[in-house]
Amino acid sequence: xxxxxxxxxxxxxxxxxxxxxxxxxxxxxxxxxxxxxxxxxxxxxxxxxxxxxxxxxxxxxxxxxxxxxxxxxxxxxxxxxxxxxxxxxxxxxxxxxxxxxxxxxxxxxxxxxxxxx
Amino acid sequence: xxxxxxxxxxxxxxxxxxxxxxxxxxxxxxxxxxxxxxxxxxxxxxxxxxxxxxxxxxxxxxxxxxxxxxxxxxxxxxxxxxxxxxxxxxxxxxxxxxxxxxxxxxxxxxxxx
Numbered sequence: 001x002x003x004x005x006x007x008x009x010x011x012x013x014x015x016x017x018x019x020x021x022x023x024x025x026x027x028x029x030x031x032x033x034x035x036x037x038x039x040x041x042x043x044x045x046x047x048x049x050x051x052x053x054x055x056x057x058x059x060x061x062x063x064x065x066x067x068x069x070x071x072x073x074x075x076x077x078x079x080x081x082x083x084x085x086x087x088x089x090x091x092x093x094x095x096x097x098x099x100x101x102x103x104x105x106x107x108x109x110x111x112x113x114x115x116x117x
Numbered sequence: 118x119x120x121x122x123x124x125x126x127x128x129x130x131x132x133x134x135x136x137x138x139x140x141x142x143x144x145x146x147x148x149x150x151x152x153x154x155x156x157x158x159x160x161x162x163x164x165x166x167x168x169x170x171x172x173x174x175x176x177x178x179x180x181x182x183x184x185x186x187x188x189x190x191x192x193x194x195x196x197x198x199x200x201x202x203x204x205x206x207x208x209x210x211x212x213x214x215x216x217x218x219x220x221x222x223x224x225x226x227x228x229x230x
Binding site: 004031033035040041042043045048050058090092094104105106107108109110111 | 207
């Protein structure tokens with residue numbers, strides 16, 4: 001059971017380059033999330049999706065775009081990378097809220113470490 | 118609005134000593150509360166969760182947490198620290214009306230031999 005898989009695991013970009021991070025989940029979850037983790041700041045939500053074809057902004061959406069064309073995939077794009085986007089990016093997924101007390105937590109991928117030089 | 122405050126960004130304990138990691142939350146509705154652990158260069162793994170059943174919740178690796186509504190707290194404890202407990206710990210909150218998780222800034226636990 002793979003759970004949540006992120007691709008790639010590591011990447012170095014030059015300022016101004018673009019890239020797409022892929023997140024895939026095999027748990028049939030409706031909700032998917034992209035977070036960034038920076039020292040001393042915990043996890044901050046970038047964008048999220050409550051279902052196929054829908055996306056919404058989180059706390060720090062600037063400089064990022066997302067797409068959820070298929071239920072199992074959630075893509076995070078950086079159109080023009082900046083050094084401030086150097087971070088560790090985590091994808092997570094969860095069931096629809098309110099479907100039962102057993103189905104409440106988020107499941108995380110292993111992260112993508114991105115460095116922008 | 119919901120939020121989580123973790124007191125103490127770094128906690129050091131001796132091997133065999135009590136572990137206490139503090140978490141206070143703010144929520145306008147009954148919350149779901151979580152503790153996650155992150156080992157170096159890995160993702161977040163669920164330790165335990167509170168979902169309005171028993172207020173004392175037991176998790177993996179001997180950890181437990183108690184939901185105290187009057188104190189809006191959900192502190193994480195373990196009676197005896199082990200070297201393998203060294204990691205980053207995150208408290209998080211959500212509720213059935215929303216569709217997001219709100220995380221604290223994390224507490225780094227160091228276990229001294």
